[in-house]
Amino acid sequence: MPLTLVDETNEALPVWLAETGGLDALPEAARAWARVSRFTAEAGSVLIVPGQDGRPAGAVLGLGKADHRGGAAEWRGLLAGALAGKLPDGEWRFAKEPATIDRDVATLALLLGQYRFARYRSGAKGDDAQPQIRFQAPDAIDRAELAAVADAVFLARDLINTPANDMGPAELEAAARSLAQRFGAAVETIEGDELLVRNFPMIHAVGRASASAPRLIDLTWGKPSDPKVTLVGKGVIFDTGGLDIKPASGMLLMKKDMGGAANVLALAQMVMARGLAVRLRVLIPAVENAISGSAFRPGDILTSRKGKTVEIGNTDAEGRLVLADALALADEEAPEMLIDMATLTGAARVALGPDLPPFYTEDDGFAAELAAASRRVADPLWRMPLWQPYAANLSSKIADTNNVTSDAFAGSVTAALFLQGFVEKAAVWAHLDVFGWRPKPGPTGPVGGEAQGVRALYEVLKQRYPGAPI
Ligand code: BES
Ligand code: ZN
Ligand code: ZN
Numbered sequence: 005m006p007l008t009l010v011d012e013t014n015e016a017l018p019v020w021l022a023e024t025g026g027l028d029a030l031p032e033a034a035r036a037w038a039r040v041s042r043f044t045a046e047a048g049s050v051l052i053v054p055g056q057d058g059r060p061a062g063a064v065l066g067l068g069k070a071d072h073r074g075g076a077a078e079w080r081g082l083l084a085g086a087l088a089g090k091l092p093d094g095e096w097r098f099a100k101e102p103a104t105i106d107r108d109v110a111t112l113a114l115l116l117g118q119y120r121f122a123r124y125r126s127g128a129k130g131d132d133a134q135p136q137i138r139f140q141a142p143d144a145i146d147r148a149e150l151a152a153v154a155d156a157v158f159l160a161r162d163l164i165n166t167p168a169n170d171m172g173p174a175e176l177e178a179a180a181r182s183l184a185q186r187f188g189a190a191v192e193t194i195e196g197d198e199l200l201v202r203n204f205p206m207i208h209a210v211g212r213a214s215a216s217a218p219r220l221i222d223l224t225w226g227k228p229s230d231p232k233v234t235l236v237g238k239g240v241i242f243d244t245g246g247l248d249i250k251p252a253s254g255m256l257l258m259k260k261d262m263g264g265a266a267n268v269l270a271l272a273q274m275v276m277a278r279g280l281a282v283r284l285r286v287l288i289p290a291v292e293n294a295i296s297g298s299a300f301r302p303g304d305i306l307t308s309r310k311g312k313t314v315e316i317g318n319t320d321a322e323g324r325l326v327l328a329d330a331l332a333l334a335d336e337e338a339p340e341m342l343i344d345m346a347t348l349t350g351a352a353r354v355a356l357g358p359d360l361p362p363f364y365t366e367d368d369g370f371a372a373e374l375a376a377a378s379r380r381v382a383d384p385l386w387r388m389p390l391w392q393p394y395a396a397n398l399s400s401k402i403a404d405t406n407n408v409t410s411d412a413f414a415g416s417v418t419a420a421l422f423l424q425g426f427v428e429k430a431a432v433w434a435h436l437d438v439f440g441w442r443p444k445p446g447p448t449g450p451v452g453g454e455a456q457g458v459r460a461l462y463e464v465l466k467q468r469y470p471g472a473p474i
Contacts, residue, residue: 005118006088006118006134006135006136007088007114007115007117007118007137007138007139008137008138008139009111009114009115009139009140009141009145009147009150009151010095010138010139010141011140011141012097012140012141012143013140015095016094016095016096016097016138016139016140017060017061017062017063017094017095017096017097018062018063018096018097018098018099019062019063019064019065019087019091019096019097019098019099020034020062020063020064020065020099021064021065021067021098021099021102021104021105022038022045022064022065022066022067023045023066023067023068023069023070023104024044024045024046024066024067024068024069024070025045025069025070026045026070027043027045030064031062033053033061034053034062034064037051037053037054038051038053038064043064043066044066045064045066045067045068046066046068047066047067047068047069047083048066048068048083048085048086048446048447049065049066049086050063050064050065050066050086050087050091051063051064051066052090052091052092060092060094062099063087063090063091063096065083065084065087066083067080067083067104067105068083076379077103077104077105077106077109078106078109078379078380078381078382079382080104080105080106081105081106081107081108081109081110081112081113081382082109082110082113082382082446082447082448083110083113083447084105084109084110084111084113084114084117084447085113085114085117085446085447085448085449086117086447087117087137087139088113088114088115088116088117088118088137089117089118089134091135091137092135093135093136093137094137094138095137095138095139095140096137096138096139096140097139097140098110098140098142101143102142106382107144107145108145108150108381109381109382110142111139111141111142111145111150112150112153112154113447113448114139115150115151115154116154116157116448116449117447117448117449118134118137119157119158119161119449119450120134120450121161121162121165121450121452121453123162123165123166149278152273152277152278153274153459153462155273155277156270156271156273156274156277156455156458157270157455157458157459159179159183159266159269159270159273160263160267160269160270160453160454160455160458161266161449161455162453163176163179163262163265163269163453164259164260164262164263164266164440164441164452164453164454165452165453166259167259168241168242168258168259168292171241171259171262172214172216172241173211173214173216173217173218173219173239173241173290173291173292174216174217175241176221176241176262176265176288176290177191177193177219177221177290179269180221180223180269180286180288183223183269183272183273183276184223184225186276187225187273187276187277188225189223189224189225189272189276189284190223190224190225191221191222192222193219193220193221193222194220194222195217195218195219196217196218196219199211199218199219199220203309204220204289204309204329204330204333205306205308205309205329206306206308206314206325206326206328206329207219207220207289207291207325207329207330209300209304209306209325210240210246210289210291210293210300210325210326211289211290211291211292211293211326212298212299212300213246213292213293213294213295213296213297213299213300214291214292214293214294214296215294216241216292218289218290218291218292219289219290219291220287220288220289220329220330220333221239221286221287221288221289221290222285222286222287223272223284223285223286223287224283224284224285224286225272225275225276225283225284225285226280226282226283226284227281227283228283229283230281230282230469231281231282231283231340231341232282232285232338232339232340232341233275233282233283233284233285233339233340233341233343233465233469234284234285234337234339234341234342234343234430235268235271235272235284235285235286235287235344235345236264236268236286236287236288236327236330236331236334236342236343236344236345237262237264237265237266237267237268237269237286237287237344237346238261238262238263238264238265238289238323238327238344238345238346238347238348239264239265239288239289239290239291239326240261240262240292240293240323240326240347241259241261241262241290241291241292242258242259242292242293242294243255243258243261243293243320243322243323244258244293244294244295245293245319246293246294246295246299246300246319246320246322247295247299247300247301247302247319248302248318248320249295249320250320257441260347260440260441260453261293261323261347262290262347263345263346263347263438263439263440263441263453264323264345264346264347264348264436264438264440265288265290266440266455267345267436267438267440267455267456267457267458268286268288268343268344268345269286269288270455270458271345271458271461271462271465272284272286274458274462275462275465278466278471279471279472280466280469280470280471281469281470281471282465282469282471285334285339287333287334288330289326289327289329289330291322291326293319293320293322299319300316300319301316301319302316302317302318302319303315303316304316305402305403306325308325308328308329308332308426309328309329309332309333310328310329310426312404312405312425312426313403313404313405314328314403314404314405314406314407315400315402315403315405315406315407316406316407317406317407317408317409317410318408321407321408321419323346323347323348323419324346324348324407324419324422324423325407327344327346327348327423327426328422328423328425328426329426331344331423331426331427332426334427334430335427335428335429335430336429338429338430338431339430339431340430340431340432341370341430341431341432341434342427342430342432342433342434343433343434343435343461344423344433344434344435344436345435345438345457345458346435346436346437346438347437347438347439347440348416348419348420348437349415349416349419351414351415351416351419352415352416352437352438352439353439354415355388355416356386356388358439358441358442359384359439359442360384360385360386361384361385361436361437361438361439361456361457362385362386362387362388362436362437363385363386363387363388363434363435363436363437363457364387364388364389364390364417364420364424364434364435364436364437365387365390365432365433365434365435366390366433367432367433367434370432370434370464371387371434373464373467373468374387374434374460374461374464375387377460377461377463377464377467378457378460380463381459381460381463383456383457383458383459383460383463384456385436385457385460388416388417388420389417390417390421390424391414391417391421392421394409394414394417394418394421395418395421395425397409397410397411397418398418398421398422405422405425407422416437419437420435420437423435436456436457436461438456438457439454439456440453440454440456441453441454442454
């Protein structure tokens with residue numbers, strides 16, 4: 005990686021922080037250079053300040069207006085990620101202990117900002133050639149912790165960015181297995197027709213039209229006596245929509261429909277790398293929602309693992325079907341915490357846009373913890389309601405439920421309500437409807453796959469179940 009965190013020495017060049025309209029606070033030479041360069045300290049902008057010998061003497065990181073995102077130090081911390089792509093080679097440090105930005109978030113952002121997806125680039129060229137930056141970590145930063153978090157985020161991004169021809173159900177399984185091997189976890193998979201034998205009818209139905217066999221990946225780690233935390237991730241490696249086929253524009257990005265799986269694997273990596281005191285289980289239904297003669301059809305009625313019958317109103321609402329069987333299995337052992345993550349609905353994006361995933365839970369205490377953690381680590385999430393009156397809109401005339409509503413309202417809420425119908429025993433259940441994709445480049449990463457809500461969830465788990473790093 006082009007940016008490494010190093011111990012403090014006296015060598016490093018300073019990075020000053022400046023708000024828009026606040027250039028006066030800079031040292032004189034930097035201020036003069038900022039003025040002639042018409043640098044306005046826009047959020048995430050970086051100005052390199054040259055010395056008399058023409059080499060860099062320092063840099064200014066723009067923080068934007070004083071009230072950028074309410075002026076919260078945590079959100080502002082993310083802006084430091086811009087430095088990873090914009091500083092030239094050399095050793096750097098923050099000029100002062102940054103007070104206006106959160107140190108932990110800023111240091112993590114430096115790591116996150118250097119990510120590039122280079123797997124399919126032959127040779128480093130153009131944009132891919134990155135400067136080599138050594139950055140002095142501010143005092144009291146837990147570098148091992150930040151590195152573990154950044155590595156896990158990169159795992160999620162890599163998995164999502166890898167196209168479906170190289171990230172099918174088998175490759176997703178291989179990714180789970182290599183993670184398991186690294187941390188001494190166990191993996192069992194149930195594949196193909198065995199899904200029918202072991203009673204996962206909906207995972208089988210959604211995935212059976214693909215040339216790559218559908219499977220349920222089941223990873224476990226930790227002491228059996230520790231509190232059970234189970235993560236379920238939607239692993240639709242490509243979503244054509246099935247027979248209710250998506251238009252080209254809607255299908256283009258559907259390699260990211262395993263974003264939920266990528267996110268829970270990233271969260272699992274954080275938990276295992278830092279040795280949290282939990283018995284962790286990760287369940288990933290890994291399927292391709294493909295089209296062939298064996299595809300499931302609109303109007304079909306499936307009997308789910310839980311016994312509930314589901315009329316298929318739309319084959320494009322496949323994520324909730326595979327999740328329902330996985331959630332039912334997870335729920336059977338009544339975990340203390342059951343969290344699922346899924347690129348479940350376009351409607352979540354209509355409601356909150358791509359950068360602010362909604363989460364759903366009936367547990368107000370957990371919701372408050374998650375919302376606070378989301379702010380603390382600057383990982384945006386927003387609670388939406390499990391509005392029970394809308395559950396009636398999922399009713400079917402001939403089966404126990406339909407997989408879609410007949411109207412176009414509250415799509416993310418009704419999808420969450422559908423899932424809720426398969427969870428009974430878990431002490432806490434939360435569902436995150438994530439986008440899994442960064443549509444515009446930002447300080448903490450380029451356009452492409454993104455981990456969302458994972459750092460916030462990890463923060464909650466860390467508070468609840470502190471452990472010892474292994
Ligand atoms: N994978 C999609 C949801 C999706 C689409 C997430 C675009 C992110 C971006 C999901 O399987 C789907 O197609 N959902 C349908 C549900 C509808 C048929 C009720 C949707 O959102 O349109
Ligand atoms: Zn779909
Ligand atoms: Zn989907």
